[in-house]
Amino acid sequence: MTHDHDLELRPTAAQISAALNPPPGRNGGDLVVETLTGLGATTVFGLPGQHALGMFDALRRSDLRYIGLRVENNAGFAADAYGRITGEAAPLLLSTGPGALTSLAALQEARAASAPVLAISSQIPTPGLGGGRHGYLHELPDQAASFRGVVKSVHTVRTQSQIPSAIAEAWKSALTAPHGPVWVEIPQDVLLAETSLPVVTAVDATPEDLVPRPELTAVAADLLSKASRPVIIAGGGVIRADASKKLRQLAEKLRAPVVTTPGGKGAFPWTHPLSLQSWLEDRHTTDFLEDADVVLVIGSGLGELSSNYHTFAPRGRVVQIEADLGKLESNHPALGIHADAWHGLQALLETVTERVDTTAPARVEEVLAKVRERIAAQELTLEQGVLASVRKALPPTSPSFWDMTILAYWAWSAFDAKGPNHLHSAQGAGGLGYGFPAALGAAAADPTRPVLAVSGDGGALYSIAELATARQYDLNVTWLIVDDGGYGILREYMTDAFGEATATELARPDYVALAESFGVPGVRTTPETLEADLAKALGEPGPSVVVLPAVLRMFAATHLG
Numbered sequence: 053m054t055h056d057h058d059l060e061l062r063p064t065a066a067q068i069s070a071a072l073n074p075p076p077g078r079n080g081g082d083l084v085v086e087t088l089t090g091l092g093a094t095t096v097f098g099l100p101g102q103h104a105l106g107m108f109d110a111l112r113r114s115d116l117r118y119i120g121l122r123v124e125n126n127a128g129f130a131a132d133a134y135g136r137i138t139g140e141a142a143p144l145l146l147s148t149g150p151g152a153l154t155s156l157a158a159l160q161e162a163r164a165a166s167a168p169v170l171a172i173s174s175q176i177p178t179p180g181l182g183g184g185r186h187g188y189l190h191e192l193p194d195q196a197a198s199f200r201g202v203v204k205s206v207h208t209v210r211t212q213s214q215i216p217s218a219i220a221e222a223w224k225s226a227l228t229a230p231h232g233p234v235w236v237e238i239p240q241d242v243l244l245a246e247t248s249l250p251v252v253t254a255v256d257a258t259p260e261d262l263v264p265r266p267e268l269t270a271v272a273a274d275l276l277s278k279a280s281r282p283v284i285i286a287g288g289g290v291i292r293a294d295a296s297k298k299l300r301q302l303a304e305k306l307r308a309p310v311v312t313t314p315g316g317k318g319a320f321p322w323t324h325p326l327s328l329q330s331w332l333e334d335r336h337t338t339d340f341l342e343d344a345d346v347v348l349v350i351g352s353g354l355g356e357l358s359s360n361y362h363t364f365a366p367r368g369r370v371v372q373i374e375a376d377l378g379k380l381e382s383n384h385p386a387l388g389i390h391a392d393a394w395h396g397l398q399a400l401l402e403t404v405t406e407r408v409d410t411t412a413p414a415r416v417e418e419v420l421a422k423v424r425e426r427i428a429a430q431e432l433t434l435e436q437g438v439l440a441s442v443r444k445a446l447p448p449t450s451p452s453f454w455d456m457t458i459l460a461y462w463a464w465s466a467f468d469a470k471g472p473n474h475l476h477s478a479q480g481a482g483g484l485g486y487g488f489p490a491a492l493g494a495a496a497a498d499p500t501r502p503v504l505a506v507s508g509d510g511g512a513l514y515s516i517a518e519l520a521t522a523r524q525y526d527l528n529v530t531w532l533i534v535d536d537g538g539y540g541i542l543r544e545y546m547t548d549a550f551g552e553a554t555a556t557e558l559a560r561p562d563y564v565a566l567a568e569s570f571g572v573p574g575v576r577t578t579p580e581t582l583e584a585d586l587a588k589a590l591g592e593p594g595p596s597v598v599v600l601p602a603v604l605r606m607f608a609a610t611h612l613g
Contacts, residue, residue, distance in 0.1 A: 074247075074248065074249065078113075078251075080212045080244065081109055081243045081244075083215040086252035090252050090253055090255035091219070092140070095119060096119070096142075097120075098118070098127050098145030099121060099123070099147070103148040104240075104243070107174070119496050119521070120524075121518055126514075127158075128161075129485070129486050130493030130496070132233075136494075138497050139168070139294070141226040146173040147190070148173060152195060160480075162480075163480075165476075166231045166289070168227050168232065173195070174239070175195060175208075177240050177241045199235040203234050203235045204225055205234045207235065207236045209236065210239070212245065212247050227257075262391050264389045264391035264396050271387060277407065279368075281345050283328075283344040284302070284310040287349070289374065289392065295392075295393040296320065299319055302397055303320065305407070307412045311341065314357050314358070314477065316352065317330060318475055322468040322469070327416065328419060329466075331419075332359070337419060340415070340419045348371045350396065350397065351374065353376065359383065360611045362383070372386040372388050373391055375390070437579055439466055442467075442504070442586065444583050444587075445586035445590060447501065448471070449474075450502050450504060452475050453505050454487055455505075455508060457510075458604045459534050463477070464477070486511070488507060489515055502528050504586075505532065508541075510558060516566065522572060523594075523595060526595070528595070529595050530596045531595070531597045531598070532586060533598070535601045572594075573589070573592075573595075574596070575596075582600055586598050
């Protein structure tokens with residue numbers, strides 16, 4: 053008996069002819085780029101190196117667009133942002149040893165933020181594998197061991213015939229919920245050797261859906277339907293699953309107030325009557341959440357930034373829908389449902405009973421009024437004004453990428469992202485240098501809208517080299533650098549803890565002159581002219597730099613006492 057799928061698998065005469073007569077001059081690197089193309093990739097990021105030249109040589113025989121950055125870690129941040137914006141696995145091509153290891157901090161951020169990155173690295177020649185000390189350039193006893201604790205999965209290739217399957221398996225892993233970075237390594241000689249294998253065509257690596265168990269969602273729906281004071285905490289998993297519309301539908305059906313985590317910014321409309329916005333780092337919000345009789349946590353592990361630094365102690369029943377099994381009930385006992393946010397929300401929408409509660413909007417406004425009053429009492433008009441100017445200057449559909457800097461910490465709580473997948477930061481792993489190279493990756497993903505990067509001067513110094521990348525590829529990124537002469541947040545932390553700061557002050561360049569030396573327009577602004585200067589820069593195509601000399605302060609923490 054012949055099945056339909058048997059017919060689909062039968063090659064055509066043309067396919068048989070092409071397979072038997074592959075074009076000459078191909079090597080292992082061609083198998084890499086052919087596989088990526090077959091998987092649907094269009095853009096790759098990276099940095100060449102001696103052992104990886106086979107891959108980079110093959111790029112010129114492909115239709116893949118290459119965006120080359122100046123530092124491997126920055127290339128990783130760019131790929132991270134490309135994955136966040138597109139939802140695709142962003143290929144990252146790297147060399148062996150130092151080149152590979154320099155990407156580790158970026159891959160840690162991608163893992164923490166569930167950004168799909170497909171890192172493909174070269175390796176020393178095959179005879180050197182196995183831990184012997186052969187003295188090859190870039191040699192490590194076990195390169196993959198450096199990545200196993202960072203990425204989702206590691207895939208090691210030994211022969212050319214393994215390349216397509218290994219990359220396809222890694223691609224599937226990167227795009228299976230929870231998304232994340234994966235690692236493939238291929239020896240130099242395998243990449244360089246001529247190949248007689250057929251050209252790789254379409255490759256199937258479709259990730260499997262992560263659906264909830266129906267008996268668990270039935271219990272969750274019953275709890276939520278009968279709750280008198282339900283609330284929802286929405287995390288980055290809602291953004292990654294493209295489930296913001298379903299979140300709004302469920303919140304409105306349950307009349308449940310919603311607060312978003314830093315990673316979940318934009319998952320729920322900022323001005324919605326049920327929106328608690330993002331003020332998780334506030335005791336008024338924490339108290340309100342603790343008073344709920346049912347807390348639905350979607351796409352968040354309730355880590356320190358999402359729990360007011362682990363001071364959140366829910367008194368009601370917690371229901372947690374989470375794609376990352378390691379985060380399920382990791383911080384609070386809960387009805388744990390292992391599923392991605394889209395399928396989990398869909399299951400609840402189909403089973404909950406609509407609630408009637410006319411008091412929810414008033415209770416939400418009461419909390420927000422208390423937050424506003426607390427902030428107003430701290431005389432932080434400069435900080436609030438700067439953040440407001442950024443919001444007014446940035447087009448509502450433009451994404452923004454924020455480094456680990458004081459203004460970003462304000463943004464986590466107080467910035468209206470204007471939509472899902474619009475605000476991104478390095479709050480997953482917390483490393484410096486994320487903002488600008490990530491914005492470059494986002495601009496490569498969607499050149500139709502300007503992209504904003506925000507850094508302090510400390511974080512900016514990690515990424516200065518990428519001004520050359522921005523200019524070379526004419527990427528539409530405006531970089532706001534808040535120059536306070538040092539590591540501002542560490543200065544605050546140390547002064548508060550020890551009475552004075554150590555190792556936080558920085559000598560720094562003239563950022564405007566430095567930008568102009570790369571051929572990138574730069575302007576020095578003030579808090580009063582920031583909105584106009586930033587709007588002008590964002591409105592002009594190509595890269596630009598806006599420098600704001602200012603010392604900003606954080607609002608007072610509420611988790612310390």
